[in-house]
Amino acid sequence: MADFSGSLAADATLSNEEKAEDLSQDSKNDAPKSDVQADSDNEAVPDPSIYRYIKDDLFTSEIYKIEIRNIPKFVGFNDLKKFLAKHGISPHKIKLFGKQTFAFVTFKNEEERDKAMKMVHGMQWKGQVLSVRLAKPKADPILKKRKQEEGEGAGGQPASKRTEGDDEEEPLHVQIANVVTPLWNVPYEEQLRRKEQEVVGVLQRLAKEIGSTNKAMLPWLFAQKGKFNKMCCPLEAIQPSPTQTEYRNKCEFLISVGANGEDKTIGFRLGKYKGGSCAVVGPAETSHVSAEAKKVVSEFQKFIRTTPYSVYSPETYEGHWKQLTVRTTRTKQAMAIVFFNPQKLEEEDLNALKSAMRQYFTDGEGKESCVTSLYFVREGQRTSPNLEDLPCELVAGENCIHEELLGLKFRISPHSFFQVNTGAAEVLYSAVGEWAQLDQDSTVLDVCCGTGTIGLSLAKRVKKVIGIELCQEAVEDAKVNAKLNGLSNVEFHCGKAEDVFPNILNALVSPNVTAIVDPPRAGLHSKVILAIRRAVHLKRLVYVACNAKAAMTNFIDLCRAPSNRVHGAPFRPVRAMAVDLFPQTMHVEMLLLLERVDYDSQQQTGPAETDPM
CATH class of the missing domain: 2.40.50 (OB fold (Dihydrolipoamide Acetyltransferase, E2P))
Structure with a gap:
């Protein structure tokens, strides 16, 4: 579930914390060497002219930042996170530099930071003695750039070097089109072809990952790859957006x-x-x-x-x-x-x-x-x-606006999620309804349901719809939307999916349960995946991925072999399709249908694996 409006605004209103996040994302190891050295040099006195974003009245965890050194080789982000949690340390953010075996860790307050420094310094981990020291915050990029340009000017060099062709710089409307709609000058058929190939690559990679994490599926997987161009399942033709321009709501x-x-x-x-x-x-x-x-x-x-x-x-x-x-909205509000x-x-x-x-x-x-x-x-x-x-x-x-989708009316509040391309959303949700194979005995779990669009569009076909959503405003909208459309077999719960979903699953007695998940770009929390695996009565899962590469970990964990941590029979992908909700950009929604493996009719070889999720 994503609208990619952040990419359009291009970092529209960065707070202090977001500026640090923009430069130091938890799971990325892409900082240039010069930045690493600057952060590591805690002996130097920070230049206030490039750290102006650090003010007492504006929160940023960058002011409670430490550097942990001598981290064992081959340790991953999750390993470090679990190691710290095991010792009662709760970091705000972690940035791990695997090749250099050190990490920057920030905290929400001074007390947490000092606690971490005392506990971790001198601690042994996999034969390595860890050392900890204070780290400098990230320099403000604009002020840092300006300072560098001023320095170049003072040294007799031009502050900005002109290159051949500068006099013929593209008009601003072309420059911004290249930023927010990078495929604006690519024929639409070619856009669709590129997006479909992107999904092909995802399904081919997933096939490899399933082969590595679930040996029992290898015979089935070998047959699938032979039939479907090395993919783990058939990929249906990409569904175009009904409109390619002026589609964003x-x-x-x-x-x-x-x-x-x-x-x-x-x-x-x-x-x-x-x-x-x-x-x-x-x-x-x-x-x-x-x-x-x-x-x-x-x-x-x-x-x-x-x-x-x-x-x-x-x-x-x-x-x-x-x-x-x-x-x-299409209703002209x-x-x-x-x-x-x-x-x-x-x-x-x-x-x-x-x-x-x-x-x-x-x-x-x-x-x-x-x-x-x-x-x-x-x-x-x-x-x-x-x-x-x-x-x-x-x-x-009015306090809200209203939209019509698949013959239903929906109330939308300021913070509520609603797909940004209404016409293409109808195409997407129609496919979800078809793939879910529902009947009057079905119970639908609509996870990350937003204003209830998917669940409400299916409500008349099923016995019950249960929606889960983090945003309280969206939940209120979903409840109103159910009444607006005269639907009484629906209920909505507010909370984090990882907190709410397991309890709902445990309370369900229906033998016919289908889950439809439409999570944010990062995918579902691992606790949700574990709960899905444990729910043996949940046989079918429709996953709507707005970023299939980011959701890959979810796909792998749904399909991996049972282990000490992952209980319950795995799923396997049986059908996939791309739907273009974002014309003129490289973003695309991927629909993946997964079904539970029936171990009663399939011989399983080897003991349960102990692969940590």
Whole structure:
């Protein structure tokens, strides 16, 4: 379940924590050597001009950072995480440099950091004596880049070197198209071919992984690979999006200085923050943004330019206007959510601003944008990178918008998940319904259900639908949506899937259970996978993957041989298909049907394996 709006906004409103995350992701080992050396050199005094994002009133775990050295070779991220957890240490983030056998670990507070330093330093692990020391935080990339350019200028070298062809630089609308819709100039049939080949590669890799983790499946797997081009299952023809342009019903826009020099511009970031750029380009000529959303952006830009408030600067943490999220529907409703940092403004000033905004979009020039739901969000000293954690204040209009999908009506609140391409979502959900092979005795578990779209679209065919969703707002929408459509055989639970799902499975007595999972890009938590494996009455699983490569670990663990940790018969993939929800980009949804292996009719060779999951 993903809308890839983050890639569109291109790091739209990075907090301190997100800046560090943007540079130091938990599972990636791609930091350049110079960065590693800079972080390791804790003897040097940090230059405050490139660490400006570290302020007492703005949280970032980078200020509670340590470096662990002498980590044993061949240790992975999960190994280190388990090792620390075993000793009661709870890190906020971990970045492991396997080849150099050291890691940077950050914590949420000084107490946790100091506890880790005392416990880990001198500890033995697989024959290695670990050492720990304080580590410097990451330098702010924009300020670091600026400082380097200033240094080059001072040394007699040009701050930026021109190359042949600079005078013929592409127009801004082409540059931004290359960033947010990199396939905009590729014929659509070729786009589909590339995406289908991407899924072919995933299924071929999965075949290899299943062969390595479940020897009992080798005879079946050998036959499958011979029939299906080395893939573990047949791949059906990719399903195109009904519309290839103006299909997005949700976009997140950054409010910043325009790449053309114009202040207070709303658009997509031309580069990434870690690349040293904050400039944005408006969406007027982008192919995937709807005409309705472009109109809202245009009117909002006019409005903010009439105000005395500047755009927020991620370099100095000064300024106010930060981000605009626009959601539109086929029923011609539009929701605008503006994110504003109040800094030290008085409540009276904020009320005057909201009043002016209300007047502009209800009675003034902005009325032409047809905004039916207008929200104002104070994004000040947030301690979480999730925008969903911020309360939205309704300034004008209705508190939600409504969409129609597969003959059903759906209410959508500001933070609720809804697929960004409604027409293609109908194609996707229709395929899910067909593949699930449901009847009136079936119970459907809709995991990561959002506003309930998948489960509600299947409710009339089955005995019961049980939805699980983390976002409370989306759960409330799902319950309302069930009533809107006269569906009484559904229930929705709010919470993390790894916490809620096992309990629901244990309480189910239905012999005919099908799970449909549509998780975020990172995939399902391992606890959910273990619960699925243990639920012997769960025979069929439809997995909707918005990033099949990221979900590979889930696929492997569903299919691996039983072990001391993984109980229950494995699944095996029997059918796959790609659905294009994101034309003009390389993103694609993959649908994978997995069915439980029937060990009663299949001879299993060898004892249960002890492969840790």
